Amino acid sequence: MLSRSIFFLCxxxxxxxxxxxxxxxxxxxxLILSLSGSPAMAxxxxxxxxENEQRQSTTKSSESSFAxxxxxxxxxxxxKGESLHKIMAKYYRGAGxxxxxxxxxIIKANRGAFVRNNPNFLYAxxxxxxxxxxxxxxxxMQSGASGDAQNSGRSATDHIYFMGY
Numbered sequence: 506m507l508s509r510s511i512f513f514l515c516x517x518x519x520x521x522x523x524x525x526x527x528x529x530x531x532x533x534x535x536l537i538l539s540l541s542g543s544p545a546m547a548x549x550x551x552x553x554x555x556e557n558e559q560r561q562s563t564t565k566s567s568e569s570s571f572a573x574x575x576x577x578x579x580x581x582x583x584x585k586g587e588s589l590h591k592i593m594a595k596y597y598r599g600a601g602x603x604x605x606x607x608x609x610x611i612i613k614a615n616r617g618a619f620v621r622n623n624p625n626f627l628y629a630x631x632x633x634x635x636x637x638x639x640x641x642x643x644x645x646m647q648s649g650a651s652g653d654a655q656n657s658g659r660s661a662t663d664h665i666y667f668m669g670y
Contacts (some may be wrong), residue, residue: 566601
């Protein structure tokens with residue numbers, strides 16, 4: 506019996522076959538790691554499988570700058586009554602990122618903008634740094650490369666793991 510939770514964050518999954526293949530890959534990888542007694546299983550953080558589908562879209566005008574340019578960054582001054590969900594919808598529309606995954610990346614990039622790192626409580630007047638798609642990928646790769654000794658004492662939401670292409 507596996508006591509490890511597996512979360513799947515799929516970016517723009519377009520078919521049931523892709524979901525089935527992603528699920529099979531993650532389950533087989535988890536089974537292999539658990540049977541081999543790998544030290545990777547000692548890590549208390551969830552395994553996250555991400556898939557980024559390159560889409561062929563003719564309506565580029567409906568997509569945000571983040572969707573069109575993976576190196577685009579922006580800043581946003583938080584107004585009274587504004588939510589992170591509204592900000593994400595405005596800036597990352599069409600980028601193909603999972604909302605929970607994107608929330609974690611924005612919180613990580615703006616530690617002082619949220620009350621106790623809670624995405625539901627923003628400080629009005631703070632300027633959010635909205636990371637580019639490539640910066641978010643860098644956060645993912647950096648989190649996956651850091652050792653368990655550095656990660657002790659942190660919550661699971663501080664870490665974003667990436668497997669895939």
